[in-house]
Amino acid sequence: xxxxxxxxxxxxxxxxxxxxxxxxxxxxxxxxxxxxxxxxxxxxxxxxxxxxxxxxxxxxxxxxxxxxxxxxxxxxxxxxxxxxxxxxxxxxxxxxxxxxxxxxxxxxxxxxxxxxxxxxxxxxxxxxxxxxxxxxxxxxxxxxxxxxxxxxxxxxxxxxxxxxxxxxxxxxxxxxxxxxxxxxxxxxxxxxxxxxxxxxxxxxxxxxxxxxxxxxxxxxxxxxxxxxxxxxxxxxxxxxxxxxxxxxxxxxxxxxxxxxxxxxxxxxxxxxxxxxxxxxxxxxxxxxxxxxxxxxxxxxxxxxxxxxxxxxxxxxxxxxxxxxxxxxxxxxxxxxxxxxxxxxxxxxxxxxxxx
Ligand code: NDP
Ligand code: ZN
Numbered sequence: 128x129x130x131x132x133x134x135x136x137x138x139x140x141x142x143x144x145x146x147x148x149x150x151x152x153x154x155x156x157x158x159x160x161x162x163x164x165x166x167x168x169x170x171x172x173x174x175x176x177x178x179x180x181x182x183x184x185x186x187x188x189x190x191x192x193x194x195x196x197x198x199x200x201x202x203x204x205x206x207x208x209x210x211x212x213x214x215x216x217x218x219x220x221x222x223x224x225x226x227x228x229x230x231x232x233x234x235x236x237x238x239x240x241x242x243x244x245x246x247x248x249x250x251x252x253x254x255x256x257x258x259x260x261x262x263x264x265x266x267x268x269x270x271x272x273x274x275x276x277x278x279x280x281x282x283x284x285x286x287x288x289x290x291x292x293x294x295x296x297x298x299x300x301x302x303x304x305x306x307x308x309x310x311x312x313x314x315x316x317x318x319x320x321x322x323x324x325x326x327x328x329x330x331x332x333x334x335x336x337x338x339x340x341x342x343x344x345x346x347x348x349x350x351x352x353x354x355x356x357x358x359x360x361x362x363x364x365x366x367x368x369x370x371x372x373x374x375x376x377x378x379x380x381x382x383x384x385x386x387x388x389x390x391x392x393x394x395x396x397x398x399x400x401x402x403x404x405x406x407x408x409x410x411x412x413x414x415x416x417x418x419x420x421x422x423x424x425x426x427x428x429x430x431x432x433x434x435x436x437x438x439x440x441x442x443x444x445x446x447x448x449x450x451x452x453x454x455x456x457x458x459x460x461x462x463x464x465x466x467x468x469x470x471x472x473x474x475x476x477x478x479x480x481x482x
Contacts, residue, residue, distance in 0.1 A: 136174025193272025
């Protein structure tokens with residue numbers, strides 16, 4: 128079967144032949160339909176993040192997959208069920224985080240991530256997975272199933288952010304998404320169209336015309352250019368916001384989020400920056416944090432509950448959102464195109480097969 132692999136740091140993925148995997152006990156064999164590409168894959172390809180399985184020199188890419196059960200093995204699935212695999216697996220047997228269904232809360236060393244770190248991913252014509260790591264999705268969402276994993280990241284981030292505001296009377300009326308990459312834009316659509324936030328903003332650093340700016344405006348949100356309006360100026364130029372969702376990976380934004388928030392507001396940080404030393408007025412930020420009851424939560428990965436919530440959320444979003452957001456789905460013959468980085472590329476996927 129064909130697989131798409133990368134030698135970390137090689138700078139580009141390679142298509143190879145590998146034997147079809149044999150499911151172990153409690154595992155199903157899944158025929159892969161589509162696998163999405165995101166910023167994390169680009170980081171892995173560039174060699175900034177991730178690693179191959181122990182003892183291997185290559186990693187099979189892909190962590191945003193949808194497939195169809197080909198052989199249920201001893202599992203409760205039936206042939207033809209459409210499923211989305213979760214990403215984390217225990218490194219050696221199981222551990223407490225996996226046993227209680229919270230692999231996303233496991234610290235480093237207590238997990239591997241398929242297609243990212245220490246375990247082969249889903250960019251293969253067939254994959255195997257334990258039944259408990261496969262989330263069923265309705266057949267009519269199969270073509271969008273590769274978006275379940277990224278949406279699950281946002282389900283978790285919003286769950287954690289909103290939970291911190293639960294003890295008191297709090298209305299989410301305004302929200303700011305930092306970053307117009309695929310994760311930021313998907314989240315913006317969830318905020319405006321599912322959570323029905325009245326006033327939404329999305330920060331980028333692009334000139335018009337740009338498809339991501341069009342998308343922001345088609346959602347009824349306001350585009351903020353960080354070169355004209357840096358994050359700390361957003362309260363004066365627009366308004367202080369109840370919620371910030373940081374999806375740039377630009378480290379200053381984590382701290383500037385405190386300044387963009389309205390009193391009692393909350394920021395969710397999902398971007399993953401590299402090391403960067405810079406100056407901040409720590410005293411002012413600390414004071415602002417405390418005197419206005421602000422909160423920041425950092426979150427990574429997601430668990431099965433978030434995948435299930437993401438399936439519902441995908442079903443709630445209007446079709447035009449996906450038509451605009453998914454800018455390319457490419458067959459194996461032209462898989463390289465799915466990894467292109469141009470300003471007119473928002474979200475892409477490699478298609479291995481169809482239903
Ligand atoms: P992208 O790289 O596609 O998107 C990041 C976006 O932020 C880009 O559009 C970029 O603009 C914009 N940006 C960066 N710096 C600035 C700035 N200073 N001002 C304005 N805009 C800026 O990544 P994704 O959307 O795939 O993911 C977003 C982040 O979330 C990444 O850091 C990723 O690593 C992280 N991530 C975290 C997960 C988690 O579990 N916590 C899971 C998945 C992703 P431009 O394109 O114009 O350069
Ligand atoms: Zn992803």
